[in-house]
């Protein structure tokens with residue numbers, strides 16, 4: 001999502017038995033702290049594919065701001081195209097949370 005050295009992208013996966021306990025929002029919040037405080041990032045990008053309501057919810061709960069949707073995103077591992085939704089957390093927004 002970015003080529004800049006002061007920005008990064010976050011992604012996550014959790015085993016099914018652990019879903020629904022708020023584990024990933026807690027992990028994402030700590031990774032945001034790590035990105036902004038330790039790595040001195042200015043922006044953290046994140047995304048989910050259309051239909052992944054659980055991931056959308058995690059991103060909403062963590063305060064990411066919706067940016068745009070991209071049609072026909074290549075997913076090489078699945079050999080298919082999907083619609084992607086991109087959100088952003090800036091350092092300034094994070095400091096207000």
Ligand SMILES: CC(C)(COP(=O)(O)OP(=O)(O)OC[C@H]1O[C@@H](n2cnc3c(N)ncnc32)[C@H](O)[C@@H]1OP(=O)(O)O)[C@@H](O)C(=O)NCCC(=O)NCCS
Nearest residue numbers: 012013014019020021022023024025047048054055057058
């Ligand atoms: C997306 C994912 C990380 C969510 O992690 P999590 O720790 O379960 O997150 P939460 O506990 O905050 O749950 C998020 C939402 O998912 C939904 N949800 C949780 N467990 C669910 C379950 N077993 N069945 C249906 N919906 C569920 C709820 O709506 C919940 O929102 P709520 O707290 O407002 O009710 C996890 O589902 C996952 O690893 N999925 C597979 C990989 C993936 O999709 N990664 C993201 C790629 S963008």
